[in-house]
Amino acid sequence: MTATVNVFLKDGVLDPQGKAAHHALDSLGFSGVVDVRIGKQIIIKLDTQDKDKAEDEVKEMCETLLANTVIEDYTIEIN
């Protein structure tokens, strides 16, 4: 199975990279941009076929290493 993990700074935690990209989009004339958040995507291939097991395992990976939950939130998608 493949797990797709998205890690983003929490709402309320200023995202300096998103802010810089937002400014750049504004100055390029893309006037309708309300907010830009930049995060990272981590793709993990797992040898299990059990979706629940995969989800539990990836959640533990996120809590332990992949996200710093002091400042970041994450989402997990298993396929």
Next chain:
Amino acid sequence: MKVAVLRFPGTNCEFDTQYAFEKLGHSTELVWHENEKLPTDIDLVVVPGGFSYGDYLRSGSIARFSPVMKAVTTYANNGGKVLGICNGFQILTEAGLLPGALKRNNDLHFISKHQNLCVINNDNAFLNKCSKGEVLNIPIAHADGNYYIDDEGFKKLEENEQILLRYSDSEGNPVVVNGSVTSIAGVCNENKNVFGLMPHPERALEAILGSEDGVRMLKGFDA
């Protein structure tokens, strides 16, 4: 005093750190990250600056799982003194030994310059040779020094006098350098035996190089 200086792949301030503590009359020992034990009879562990594991994923996030960090955590939990400088500060927050986290600087730049710092609390094993409100001139060199902590955590820091230093002007008024919450440059844990700061006191030991204020900071551990 005997000081253990940790070394991870990508650490680059370990020799400056050794030089600093040896200049102050202490003995030092480099400890490779794969060691599961710290040397015996040490009085202080320093996690020096650098770019451990290339800052991959997040600064300090991989180093904090090195075998030696288990020993450091045990050492700290038993009351041993630990100092993290720059990348060392990032590693200690990632390890949960210090509260908060360090984000990318607000302007996204790597900032490298001499910076004034105001001493906020000195009733601890680190800054006891400095006075409250004193302004120190210490180099900073970082891209991820933007200290973040939530409101509740910040309140605790203030109440327990865990804020060590703030970026300031020459009068001691806080200034925005990298976007840190209330300009925080360094904090300690609740038990006041684990210390972290982004500035580099080990680079401020000789007036001819711009400042010797780092001496007074690092001498705090003498007592």
